[in-house]
Amino acid sequence: MRCLYLAGACGSIGTQTLDIVRENPSEFKVIGMSVGRNKELAVRLIEEFHPEIVCFRENYLYELSYTPKIVVGDAGLLELASYSKYEDEVFVNALVGMSGLMPTISAIKAHKTIALANKETLVAGGDIVKEYVKKYNVALVPIDSEHSAILQCLQGESHKEIKRLIITASGGSFRNKTRDELKGVTKEAALKHPNWSMGAKITIDSATMMNKGFEVIEAHHLFDVPYEQIDTILHPQSIVHSMVEYKDGTIKAELGVSDMHTPISYALRYPHHNVQESKQLDLFGLKLDFMELSKDRFPCLGYAYYAASRGGIYPAVLNAANEAAVKLFLNDKIEFLEIERIIEKEIKDDKYMEIPYTLENVVSVSLSLMKEILSRYGVD
Ligand SMILES: NC(=O)C1=CN([C@@H]2O[C@H](COP(=O)(O)OP(=O)(O)OC[C@H]3O[C@@H](n4cnc5c(N)ncnc54)[C@H](OP(=O)(O)O)[C@@H]3O)[C@@H](O)[C@H]2O)C=CC1
Numbered sequence: 080m081r082c083l084y085l086a087g088a089c090g091s092i093g094t095q096t097l098d099i100v101r102e103n104p105s106e107f108k109v110i111g112m113s114v115g116r117n118k119e120l121a122v123r124l125i126e127e128f129h130p131e132i133v134c135f136r137e138n139y140l141y142e143l144s145y146t147p148k149i150v151v152g153d154a155g156l157l158e159l160a161s162y163s164k165y166e167d168e169v170f171v172n173a174l175v176g177m178s179g180l181m182p183t184i185s186a187i188k189a190h191k192t193i194a195l196a197n198k199e200t201l202v203a204g205g206d207i208v209k210e211y212v213k214k215y216n217v218a219l220v221p222i223d224s225e226h227s228a229i230l231q232c233l234q235g236e237s238h239k240e241i242k243r244l245i246i247t248a249s250g251g252s253f254r255n256k257t258r259d260e261l262k263g264v265t266k267e268a269a270l271k272h273p274n275w276s277m278g279a280k281i282t283i284d285s286a287t288m289m290n291k292g293f294e295v296i297e298a299h300h301l302f303d304v305p306y307e308q309i310d311t312i313l314h315p316q317s318i319v320h321s322m323v324e325y326k327d328g329t330i331k332a333e334l335g336v337s338d339m340h341t342p343i344s345y346a347l348r349y350p351h352h353n354v355q356e357s358k359q360l361d362l363f364g365l366k367l368d369f370m371e372l373s374k375d376r377f378p379c380l381g382y383a384y385y386a387a388s389r390g391g392i393y394p395a396v397l398n399a400a401n402e403a404a405v406k407l408f409l410n411d412k413i414e415f416l417e418i419e420r421i422i423e424k425e426i427k428d429d430k431y432m433e434i435p436y437t438l439e440n441v442v443s444v445s446l447s448l449m450k451e452i453l454s455r456y457g458v459d
């Protein structure tokens with residue numbers, strides 16, 4: 080029995096993780112969960128899964144039929160991640176944003192396997208997280224669909240044979256628009272992803288292509304592949320979830336329907352696939368297009384490579400500026416194109432070069448930058 084600690088249980092990845100637990104009660108048990116601001120959903124999930132420890136995002140009064148250990152807020156997330164009683168424990172990080180970094184580190188210190196959806200963890204603190212992974216000798220398994228695909232394509236292969244990783248991108252909600260047509264696009268339109276149903280932040284990240292930039296950084300850390308060997312390609316159907324090209328010309332790809340249950344299930348069972356049948360891809364009539372992904376059309380992708388090349392704290396600055404800018408866009412404070420302008424200004428600023436890359440600095444610089452950008456527009 081794998082014992083799960085699920086942070087972000089009420090979100091898109093969180094609820095899909097719980098679908099898998101619900102269908103496989105002999106394989107998985109939820110020992111802990113963190114719930115969000117949707118009180119009704121939070122209570123429903125707690126009553127259904129009866130975790131021993133629950134982290135509430137805010138300090139409301141909840142009426143429950145039993146008495147779990149209750150913890151609250153950011154400190155509570157760390158308690159949830161550190162709580163440990165069982166043999167085979169997995170911390171599923173389905174939080175969104177910078178809030179995912181410290182709980183990941185606490186869970187590593189508690190010797191838990193990490194099933195990671197929260198890509199911001201690796202964008203902001205990749206090298207530091209990897210040091211902890213090594214020191215505590217835990218497994219870090221990606222949930223993100225592209226990285227799940229790459230992980231599968233790398234099974235049994237040796238690093239020296241890899242030519243490049245090829246990460247596929249759908250193009251997001253505005254993929255058919257020119258840059259001129261992006262002026263004045265609405266939040267409602269931005270939130271309509273063509274292929275995946277996901278939380279609001281990642282859907283906007285997909286529309287700006289920052290999601291792909293983050294995935295390049297995430298892949299670099301997960302698979303120890305240099306940035307020069309990580310490419311992206313436009314693939315509007317999101318059927319090929321990513322590929323690995325080998326030096327002998329072989330390309331391995333992972334294909335499937337656009338359903339996050341599959342990569343979540345693989346991460347929970349790694350290195351095994353689910354033995355029960357789920358949604359199958361219909362190979363007849365399958366149409367697969369691949370096109371160049373232009374950094375002129377999608378500058379955020381270029382910003383991610385640029386921040387990565389600057390190294391040190393710059394990927395954390397990229398992440399924090401993006402997180403604040405997306406929040407402003409979702410709060411109707413800025414236009415869509417302002418997101419990339421806010422990010423560009425920060426990553427081109429030389430002032431961050433003097434800041435040593437430590438965990439403390441990653442957290443403090445990120446939080447103060449987010450606060451500063453939000454305060455420019457009167458948002459907390
Ligand atoms: N959704 C997807 O298909 C995919 C997502 N990912 C990545 O997975 C992560 C989760 O994404 P997704 O599920 O879409 O996001 P959602 O917004 O749907 O869910 C995130 C959950 O985390 C909770 N949360 C956020 N911040 C905090 C905090 N500070 N303290 C406590 N709880 C918090 C939210 O609470 P509340 O309910 O109050 O908002 C919400 O329930 C992201 O990093 C995303 O990039 C990667 C690949 C695919």
Ligand SMILES: CC(=O)[C@@H](O)[C@H](O)COP(=O)(O)O
Nearest residue numbers: 223224248249250251285290
């Ligand atoms: C499902 C998933 O992994 C998302 O990160 C997805 O990749 C978003 O799609 P695009 O960023 O390719 O639009």
Ligand SMILES: [Mn+2]
Nearest residue numbers: 223224225294
């Ligand atoms: Mn992805």
